[in-house]
Amino acid sequence: MNLSHYYVAFLGIVSRELHRFFQQRTRLLSALIRPLLWLVVFAAGFRAALGVSIMEPYGTYITYQTYITPGLCCMIILFNGMQSSLSMVYDREMGSMKVLLMSPLPRPFLLFCKVFATALLSLIQVYIFLALAQLVDVEIDFMGYITAIPAVFLIALFLGALGLMLSNLIKQLENFAGVMNFVIFPMFFLSSALYPLWKMKEASLWLYWICHYNPFSYCVELLRFALYEQANTDTLMVLIPITCVVVVLALASFSPKSGGRR
Amino acid sequence: MINKISHTITTKLSGCLALALLSFAAHSAELAYVTNEKDNNISVIDLASLDVVKEIPVGLRPRGIIFNKEQTLAYICASDSDTVQILDLATDQVIGELPSGADPETIALHPHGKIIYTANEDDALMTIIDIESRSVIGQVDVGVEPEGLAVSPDGSLAIVTSETTNMVHWIETKTNTNIANTLVDSRPRAAEFTKDGSQLWVSSEIGGTVSLIDVASKKIIKKFNFALNGIHKDRIQPVGIKLTANERFVYVALGPANHVAIIDTKSQEVTKYLLVGRRVWQLAFNHDQSLLLTTNGVSGDVSVIDTAKQKVIRSVKVGRYPWGVAIRQLSK
Numbered sequence: 188m189n190l191s192h193y194y195v196a197f198l199g200i201v202s203r204e205l206h207r208f209f210q211q212r213t214r215l216l217s218a219l220i221r222p223l224l225w226l227v228v229f230a231a232g233f234r235a236a237l238g239v240s241i242m243e244p245y246g247t248y249i250t251y252q253t254y255i256t257p258g259l260c261c262m263i264i265l266f267n268g269m270q271s272s273l274s275m276v277y278d279r280e281m282g283s284m285k286v287l288l289m290s291p292l293p294r295p296f297l298l299f300c301k302v303f304a305t306a307l308l309s310l311i312q313v314y315i316f317l318a319l320a321q322l323v324d325v326e327i328d329f330m331g332y333i334t335a336i337p338a339v340f341l342i343a344l345f346l347g348a349l350g351l352m353l354s355n356l357i358k359q360l361e362n363f364a365g366v367m368n369f370v371i372f373p374m375f376f377l378s379s380a381l382y383p384l385w386k387m388k389e390a391s392l393w394l395y396w397i398c399h400y401n402p403f404s405y406c407v408e409l410l411r412f413a414l415y416e417q418a419n420t421d422t423l424m425v426l427i428p429i430t431c432v433v434v435v436l437a438l439a440s441f442s443p444k445s446g447g448r449r
Numbered sequence: 450m451i452n453k454i455s456h457t458i459t460t461k462l463s464g465c466l467a468l469a470l471l472s473f474a475a476h477s478a479e480l481a482y483v484t485n486e487k488d489n490n491i492s493v494i495d496l497a498s499l500d501v502v503k504e505i506p507v508g509l510r511p512r513g514i515i516f517n518k519e520q521t522l523a524y525i526c527a528s529d530s531d532t533v534q535i536l537d538l539a540t541d542q543v544i545g546e547l548p549s550g551a552d553p554e555t556i557a558l559h560p561h562g563k564i565i566y567t568a569n570e571d572d573a574l575m576t577i578i579d580i581e582s583r584s585v586i587g588q589v590d591v592g593v594e595p596e597g598l599a600v601s602p603d604g605s606l607a608i609v610t611s612e613t614t615n616m617v618h619w620i621e622t623k624t625n626t627n628i629a630n631t632l633v634d635s636r637p638r639a640a641e642f643t644k645d646g647s648q649l650w651v652s653s654e655i656g657g658t659v660s661l662i663d664v665a666s667k668k669i670i671k672k673f674n675f676a677l678n679g680i681h682k683d684r685i686q687p688v689g690i691k692l693t694a695n696e697r698f699v700y701v702a703l704g705p706a707n708h709v710a711i712i713d714t715k716s717q718e719v720t721k722y723l724l725v726g727r728r729v730w731q732l733a734f735n736h737d738q739s740l741l742l743t744t745n746g747v748s749g750d751v752s753v754i755d756t757a758k759q760k761v762i763r764s765v766k767v768g769r770y771p772w773g774v775a776i777r778q779l780s781k
Contacts, residue, residue, distance in 0.1 A: 231679070247752055247764040248707070248724045326760065 196292050197300050204304035208311075218267060218312050219319070222259035227323060230255055242383060244415040256317070256325050257411040258380025261403065263316055264309040264343045265374065269366050271305040272350030295438035302351065302434070306343030313339050331414045338413035342406040345430040352437035378404040402429055478779035479735050481742050482523060483751055484511035485768030491525070491536075492751075492767035494742075496735055496776070499753060499763050505541045508534050513555035514773040517580070518562035523775065526553040526567065533567060533578070538777065548585050550576045555773075557598035557607070559622065566607050568595035575609045575618075577625060587625045591618045599640040599649070601664070610637035610651060617651055619667060629667045634658045639690045639731075650699060652687035659687050659701055659712070673701075673712055677722055680706050689732040691741065693756070700741055700754075702729040709743055709752075711759060723761050725752035733774040744771035 233251040278284035287297055378401045388395040398404055405422040412419035479496040491505040508527025515524050523536040533547040550569040557566045565578045575595055577587040592614025600607045607620045619629040634656025641650045649662040661671040675685045686704030699712040705728050711721040726745025733742050741754040752764045
């Protein structure tokens with residue numbers, strides 16, 4: 188086994204995932220419909236809701252659409268990460284996953300390639316969403332789109348690995364409705380995606396602390412700053428170690444047998 | 450190929466850098482003076498850094514502010530002190546007063562720089578003050594609650610808007626007599642002449658409109674309405690109004706609607722609304738008109754608009770209830 192084998196496997200897995208994604212047009216559509224509904228319908232009613240305070244990284248007043256855009260990008264990444272991690276669990280019983288796991292390369296590496304490919308797909312979806320968001324006057328400077336790439340990637344790695352870890356550890360979560368109710372919705376709502384944390388604090392202090400310690404808040408804030416060409420070191424200091432831990436746990440807890448548990 | 454790309458990138462980058470430096474140079478020597486109605490002082494913003502660099506205490510309830518022609522002195526309406534104060538911009542000291550009559554709110558300088566006009570809201574008067582002798586040389590009866598003032602570029606006409614009578618009063622400056630009145634929508638506030646003096650733009654706060662008036666016939670030739678998604682019509686209250694030098698765009702501050710509207714004079718339509726702070730009141734351009742500053746009374750800040758991009762780039766915290774703003778160029 189030398190590096191070129193790893194490279195070939197990596198390219199193979201990633202290009203296969205990309206290929207599959209672009210053949211499933213409905214998947215792209217459904218991935219975009221959800222955040223677009225939030226942006227166009229939900230945010231429209233709150234247009235003037237946040238024009239009362241200037242907060243970092245925004246230098247001036249912003250519309251609600253602008254505020255929730257980073258949160259919705261993270262929602263796309265969250266859905267995509269959870270979905271593909273869960274499908275990976277299903278897949279291990281049959282078809283391509285079995286073939287994949289027969290490879291002589293170490294299993295964690297193969298799984299990492301899968302998570303990486305998922306991250307790449309998340310990136311593509313996020314940028315299609317951001318392009319569409321411009322139509323409702325969510326203005327981001329060109330440089331912001333560039334500086335957001337590493338942030339989106341880090342978040343996608345984290346959430347993809349988290350999904351994989353959860354699906355390995357918790358057997359009951361194998362159906363997607365369960366994941367929606369117990370993972371995606373709480374993570375999304377109990378974060379700074381929809382309202383800034385100071386607003387949460389006004390409503391309830393314990394809610395504020397939950398949101399404050401929710402790792403998803405860190406994802407949202409990292410991306411929010413990155414879209415405005417700023418590196419938020421506070422969130423990076425938290426997200427990078429957490430991502431490393433979750434990736435290691437996810438790769439280590441994966442079992443080729445069904446049932447999710449070792 | 451790669452060479453070509455890297456070359457394009459370098460040229461673009463160096464272009465950006467040069468632009469940044471240029472704009473830095475253009476802004477570096479400009480200061481914005483913002484009157485804070487409730488703090489009885491002036492916040493001075495450096496336009497290069499967009500930071501408040503100092504605060505200057507002045508009289509009670511400062512509102513309208515203008516500079517003399519040489520930009521060495523500022524005249525400030527200290528409304529509750531019932532005076533127009535003279536601020537020496539070199540020393541930041543109030544060095545004297547002009548007799549303004551009660552409750553001066555806005556002031557305008559005659560193009561020759563020797564006479565100042567001020568509106569006395571409570572007495573329904575326009576007062577004409579000679580700067581050199583610091584004395585009142587005339588008063589003209591106008592409508593109830595006079596507010597906005599403008600002097601035509603050739604200096605032959607001064608206009609006053611009266612908030613309760615809802616009129617634009619045309620005053621001939623040679624004789625200081627009211628020669629005509631034009632009825633506009635309710636509560637007219639600010640007014641601005643076009644460069645050739647042939648047209649006058651007037652905002653109506655309660656009426657929610659901006660009127661374009663032909664100066665020769667003194668008749669309204671066009672009225673502009675504003676509509677903002679999610680904001681009730683009653684909150685759209687046009688106040689401050691500014692024309693770009695090329696007269697292509699007119700910026701209108703919409704008060705409690707928290708937006709600045711941009712009217713394209715070519716298409717005669719409102720083309721854009723920019724979100725700024727709460728209760729946006731007065732506007733001022735910097736020297737090259739690359740920036741437009743707005744005073745946002747309720748939120749206590751000044752929003753800075755990049756006029757080339759037609760985008761708000763920053764909101765700067767100042768004192769409580771900023772009202773007027775004037776921008777001074779330090780070196781020419």
